[in-house]
Amino acid sequence: xxxxSTPLPLTRESVQAxxxxxxxxxxxxPVLTNTTLNxxxxxxRTEAELAGTEWAxxxxxxxxxxxxxxxxxxxxxxxxxxRGAFHAIERLKQEPGWADGGGRERGVVTHxxxxxxxxxxxAAHTSRIPAHIIMPTSSSPAKIxxxxxxxxxxxxxxxxxxxxxAVTATIQSQTGAVLIPPYDHPHIILxxxxxxxxxxxxVPRETHLxxxxxxxxxxxxxxGTALACSGGENTDTFVFGAEPxxxxxxxxxxxxxxxxxxxxxxxxxxxxxxxxTPVGKIPWSIIHDRALVRAVYAVGEADxxxxxxxVWERMKIVVEPxxxxxxxxxxxxxxxxxxxxxxxxxxxxxLGVVFSGGNVSLEMMGALFAEA
Amino acid sequence: xxxxSTPLPLTRESVQAxxxxxxxxxxxxPVLTNTTLNxxxxxxRTEAELAGTEWAxxxxxxxxxxxxxxxxxxxxxxxxxxRGAFHAIERLKQEPGWADGGGRERGVVTHxxxxxxxxxxxAAHTSRIPAHIIMPTSSSPAKIxxxxxxxxxxxxxxxxxxxxxAVTATIQSQTGAVLIPPYDHPHIILxxxxxxxxxxxxVPRETHLxxxxxxxxxxxxxxGTALACSGGENTDTFVFGAEPxxxxxxxxxxxxxxxxxxxxxxxxxxxxxxxxTPVGKIPWSIIHDRALVRAVYAVGEADxxxxxxxVWERMKIVVEPxxxxxxxxxxxxxxxxxxxxxxxxxxxxxLGVVFSGGNVSLEMMGALFAEA
Numbered sequence: 001x002x003x004x005s006t007p008l009p010l011t012r013e014s015v016q017a018x019x020x021x022x023x024x025x026x027x028x029x030p031v032l033t034n035t036t037l038n039x040x041x042x043x044x045r046t047e048a049e050l051a052g053t054e055w056a057x058x059x060x061x062x063x064x065x066x067x068x069x070x071x072x073x074x075x076x077x078x079x080x081x082x083r084g085a086f087h088a089i090e091r092l093k094q095e096p097g098w099a100d101g102g103g104r105e106r107g108v109v110t111h112x113x114x115x116x117x118x119x120x121x122x123a124a125h126t127s128r129i130p131a132h133i134i135m136p137t138s139s140s141p142a143k144i145x146x147x148x149x150x151x152x153x154x155x156x157x158x159x160x161x162x163x164x165x166a167v168t169a170t171i172q173s174q175t176g177a178v179l180i181p182p183y184d185h186p187h188i189i190l191x192x193x194x195x196x197x198x199x200x201x202x203v204p205r206e207t208h209l210x211x212x213x214x215x216x217x218x219x220x221x222x223x224g225t226a227l228a229c230s231g232g233e234n235t236d237t238f239v240f241g242a243e244p245x246x247x248x249x250x251x252x253x254x255x256x257x258x259x260x261x262x263x264x265x266x267x268x269x270x271x272x273x274x275x276x277t278p279v280g281k282i283p284w285s286i287i288h289d290r291a292l293v294r295a296v297y298a299v300g301e302a303d304x305x306x307x308x309x310x311v312w313e314r315m316k317i318v319v320e321p322x323x324x325x326x327x328x329x330x331x332x333x334x335x336x337x338x339x340x341x342x343x344x345x346x347x348x349x350x351l352g353v354v355f356s357g358g359n360v361s362l363e364m365m366g367a368l369f370a371e372a
Numbered sequence: 373x374x375x376x377s378t379p380l381p382l383t384r385e386s387v388q389a390x391x392x393x394x395x396x397x398x399x400x401x402p403v404l405t406n407t408t409l410n411x412x413x414x415x416x417r418t419e420a421e422l423a424g425t426e427w428a429x430x431x432x433x434x435x436x437x438x439x440x441x442x443x444x445x446x447x448x449x450x451x452x453x454x455r456g457a458f459h460a461i462e463r464l465k466q467e468p469g470w471a472d473g474g475g476r477e478r479g480v481v482t483h484x485x486x487x488x489x490x491x492x493x494x495a496a497h498t499s500r501i502p503a504h505i506i507m508p509t510s511s512s513p514a515k516i517x518x519x520x521x522x523x524x525x526x527x528x529x530x531x532x533x534x535x536x537x538a539v540t541a542t543i544q545s546q547t548g549a550v551l552i553p554p555y556d557h558p559h560i561i562l563x564x565x566x567x568x569x570x571x572x573x574x575v576p577r578e579t580h581l582x583x584x585x586x587x588x589x590x591x592x593x594x595x596g597t598a599l600a601c602s603g604g605e606n607t608d609t610f611v612f613g614a615e616p617x618x619x620x621x622x623x624x625x626x627x628x629x630x631x632x633x634x635x636x637x638x639x640x641x642x643x644x645x646x647x648x649t650p651v652g653k654i655p656w657s658i659i660h661d662r663a664l665v666r667a668v669y670a671v672g673e674a675d676x677x678x679x680x681x682x683v684w685e686r687m688k689i690v691v692e693p694x695x696x697x698x699x700x701x702x703x704x705x706x707x708x709x710x711x712x713x714x715x716x717x718x719x720x721x722x723l724g725v726v727f728s729g730g731n732v733s734l735e736m737m738g739a740l741f742a743e744a
Contacts, residue, residue, distance in 0.1 A: 073688045309734055316445045316690040316730035358688035362681055366742030369734035 006095070007186035010286060012231035015193035015224065022086040022191060025126060027076055029195070031202040032069045036314045041065040041331050042348065055334040063340035064348025065330060068209065070199040073319050073358025077118040077150075079274075080195050080221055080356050081182075085119035087191030088180045089127055098178075104129055106176035111157070111164045113139040114274060115357055116182035121150035132177050134167050142361055183218030184280030193224025199352050200234055209237050210344065212352035213326035216241035216252050216296055217275035219283025221356060226292035237352075238294045240336070241287070242325040244270035245298035252279045253296040256288060271368065272304055274322035274357065297336050299328040305368060307331060311355075320360040321368075326353045378467070379558035382658060384603035387565040387596065394458040394563060397498060399448055401567070403574040404441045408686045413437040413703050414720065427706040435712035436720025437702060440581065442571040445691050445730025449490040449522075451646075452567050452593055452728050453554075457491035459563030460552045461499055470550075476501055478548035483529070483536045485511040486646060487729055488554035493522035504549050506539050514733055555590030556652030565596025571724050572606055581609050582716065584724035585698035588613035588624050588668055589647035591655025593728060598664035609724075610666045612708070613659070614697040616642035617670035624651045625668040628660060643740065644676055646694035646729065669708050671700040677740065679703060683727075692732040693740075698725045 008014040044060040072080040092098060092108070107130030110120050117133045124131035131152040135144060136159045148154060157167035172179060181188065196212055203209060212229065216222040222241045229237045243250040247268035255262045261284045268276050279287065287293040299307075304321050307328040311319050329336050330351060340349050380386040416432040444452040464470060464480070479502030482492050489505045496503035503524040507516060508531040520526060529539035544551060553560065568584055575581060584601065588594040594613040601609045615622040619640035627634045633656045640648050651659065659665040671679075676693050679700040683691050701708050702723060712721050 078688060312690055312734060316450060318684055318688040318690060362684060362737065362741035365734065366738040366740070368738070370738030370742045 008091075008190060010186060010189065010227055010282075012227055012229075014190050015197055015228045018087045018187070018190040019194040019197050021090045022083060022194065025076075025086045025123070026082055026194075027074060028198055029071045029074045031199060032071055032315065032317075033067060034069070034315055037310060037327075038066050040310070041067065045332070045334070050334070053334075058334065061334050061337035061341045063337045064344055064346065065340060066348060066350045067327070067330070068199065068203050068207075068350060068352045069315075070195055070202075070352060070354045071317065072195055073317060073323060073355050075357070077115060077122055078357055078359040079115040079119065079320075080192055080354070081115040081119035082122065083194050084183075084188035084191035084220060084224075085116065085123040085180070086126075087194075088120075088185065088187045089123040089129065091187045092178060093127060102176075103178065106178070107131060108180050109168060109171050109175065109177035110134070110180050110182065111168050112182050113143055115359060117143070117147045117152070118150060120180055121147050121152035125151040130177070132171050132175060134164055134171065136164065140361070183220030183277075184282050186282060189220050189224045189282060189286070190227065191224070192221045193228040195221070195354055196225040196228035196352070199354070200228065200237070203350070203352075207350050209234075209352045210349040211238040211240055211294075212354065213240040213242055213329060214354040215272070215275055215322050215325045215356050216243050216279065217322070218277045219252065219279040219287060221354065222252075222293060223283035223286035225354065226286050230292050239292060240326075240329070241293055241296035242329040243296060243298050244268070244272045244275055244301065244304065244325060246270040246301050249276060250296070250298035252287065253298050255279065255284070256296055259288070261288065270304075270321075271301060272322040272325055274320065275325065295336075295339075297329040297333045299325050299333060303328040303332040309369070318358045318360065319355050320357050323355040323357050380463075380562060382558060382561065382599055382654075384599055384601075386562050387569055387600045390459045390559070390562040391566040391569050393462045394455060394566065397448075397458045397495070398454055398566075399446060400570055401443045401446045403571055404443055404687065404689075405439060406441070406687050409682060409699075410438050412682070413439065417704070417706070422706070425706075430706065433706050433709035433713045435709045436716055436718065437712060438720060438722045439699070439702070440571065440575050440579075440722060440724045441687075442567055442574075442724060442726045443689065444567055445689060445695060445727050447729070449487060449494055450729055450731040451487040451491070451692075452564055452726070453487040453491035454494065455566050456555075456560035456563035456592060456596075457488065457495040457552070458498075459566075460492075460557065460559045461495040461501065463559045464550060465499060474548075475550065478550070479503060480552050481540060481543050481547065481549035482506070482552050482554065483540050484554050485515055487731060489515070489519045489524070490522060492552055493519050493524035497523040502549070504543050504547060506536055506543065508536065512733070555592030555649075556654050558654060561592050561596045561654060561658070562599065563596070564593045565600040567593070567726055568597040568600035568724070571726070572600065572609070575722070575724075579722050581606075581724045582721040583610040583612060583666075584726065585612040585614055585701060586726040587644070587647055587694050587697045587728050588615050588651065589694065590649045591624065591651040591659060593726065594624075594665060595655035595658035597726065598658050602664055611664065612698075612701070613665055613668035614701040615668060615670050616640070616644045616647055616673065616676065616697060618642040618673050621648060622668070622670035624659065625670050627651065627656070628668055631660070633660065642676075642693075643673060644694040644697055646692065647697065667708075667711075669701040669705045671697050671705060675700040675704040681741070690730045690732065691727050692729050695727040695729050699727075
């Protein structure tokens with residue numbers, strides 16, 4: 001079976017090369033700012049707000065923050081995942097012997113019920129390569145339909161990881177398709193890093209980003225962002241991650257605390273449904289082993305909802321719950337806010353915030369925000 | 373009592389002058405395009421879709437449409453109303469004798485529970501002029517709070533027009549404040565017209581807009597748009613309006629059919645809550661008497677919801693129900709679509725669509741789209 005035997009080195013230069021390769025296929029998404037959100041973030045939280053949190057009784061932090069929002073909700077298929085998928089497909093097309101050996105006809109395969117499924121379908125379809133997507137039977141009809149729209153062939157599996165992997169293995173052996181995993185792959189990680197690369201080039205010349213914060217699920221976006229900031233004029237741009245805390249979904253934060261990767265997470269009910277997976281092996285090697293991510297912060301469900309409401313009401317753009325965990329950390333996590341106060345001082349920090357996607361259904365928004 | 377005794381002539385040149393005056397205070401909102409929506413609009417509706425509508429049994433129209441969306445949902449206070457309010461305030465400041473005669477201290481007054489209230493509050497506050505807003509006691513706490521945020525003084529009235537006007541008259545006589553009505557005023561109309569003026573200048577050089585369609589409530593935006601297209605290189609850019617049809621809210625369309633303005637509309641339940649008012653006298657003189665608007669189309673509630681869903685899912689931006697009636701007409705009104713087919717032919721039309729605002733609460737969205 002064909003495999004991607006010659007991945008690129010995990011460096012900033014490889015992210016730059018990835019960007020050059022996928023530029024014709026992706027949107028250069030806008031970077032937005034918002035005065036009201038800057039003011040909110042730069043206002044100390046009140047004692048009343050901190051009551052009932054783990055920071056009750058502590059003096060509120062006084063950070064100064066200026067946000068630069070990288071809007072991957074406007075990306076193709078509505079999420080940054082298009083970047084990694086297009087990059088993986090483009091590298092596959094360059095793989096020696098792949099096309100000549102009938103690889104194009106055999107196609108690609110992945111298991112995902114979310115944005116990666118749509119991203120790989122679109123990227124494969126664009127190069128007229130067949131795509132096989134394994135989805136749990138429990139996937140929403142809307143997601144199945146959206147993935148099918150891009151021309152992929154859907155195969156169903158049971159909901160557990162072993163069931164999913166068994167179906168994937170069967171499809172692989174039947175078709176000879178190449179597996180493109182959602183995050184634990186060098187070319188996926190390098191592709192996702194291109195969002196941060198663009199962001200760094202889109203802020204005004206006189207602005208130097210002190211840090212970038214991204215959501216962290218499998219870790220593809222976070223580790224790719226870390227690589228994008230690992231050289232050149234951005235070695236001093238810190239990279240932070242953010243995760244939901246509900247039901248111990250903050251596996252990356254907990255892993256960093258003990259120095260050992262948390263390999264499985266229990267089923268979590270967090271509304272940030274893109275962030276329910278544990279960090280992958282290769283992302284972990286970048287985040288932890290190479291220490292390219294400074295810290296990861298956890299945020300609660302109420303804070304995710306509050307951040308979504310602010311983005312909705314103040315920026316008038318549609319973001320999915322997973323997309324706003326970085327903003328939620330900057331607004332509500334006192335540990336992060338104290339760090340910004342300490343290191344940014346009166347001048348404060350220019351903080352890049354990656355809004356990872358906008359694929360939230362109106363029905364889900366209705367359920368989240370309908371008046372009781 | 374001071375009054376605005378020297379309004380500008382209602383011409384394209386006055387819209388240009390208004391734009392120059394308010395430019396420092398407003399956002400130059402972006403113009404967006406969307407391939408999927410173009411494709412949808414350029415696909416004939418099916419017989420099944422037309423069944424049950426007034427066009428059942430007719431051959432579906434085959435228009436070719438390319439949309440240029442002017443995103444006033446990203447405008448200050450979240451709607452185009454900021455343009456008219458800033459213009460009225462700036463003209464008031466230039467009024468001979470107004471400032472010297474103590475006009476600045478006496479302030480301005482209006483009655484509105486919606487976007488005009490917030491717009492006038494912001495515009496007055498920016499020039500440190502007191503603003504008195506009369507709102508019905510039934511206004512949502514969110515709208516009251518938002519208007520108060522901009523520093524206006526709120527006065528409450530009963531829900532009917534006579535009750536509202538009585539309170540307004542009392543406040544006027546007590547304070548000497550100048551009344552700035554929401555749409556029936558030359559300076560408001562000229563200000564609203566600046567959105568179309570920008571749109572015309574924001575499309576690529578090689579694109580000439582065949583038409584612009586805007587929502588029509590009191591008619592300020594529609595008549596201002598008509599003035600913006602009433603001269604120069606845009607005399608051949610048609611202007612259309614769109615209204616909700618529920619509960620006879622399509623007063624402008626009905627008035628044009630009989631040649632006589634419909635002066636009152638019954639209480640309507642349309643979700644397009646910004647479009648519940650009848651067309652004002654001065655807007656009507658532009659729309660009808662001067663024939664600067666070619667036609668007005670009505671759209672049903674289900675089509676407004678469908679258009680909202682498309683904008684949400686495909687463009688990832690937040691728009692209020694009133695904002696999408698123009699898009700709904702282009703997608704679903706066969707009368708308009710047949711006109712575009714007839715006149716645009718195979719080359720089709722480049723159609724400017726003004727998204728008038730984005731002030732819809734999450735609770736309202738929840739109620740509209742929550743799963744049954």
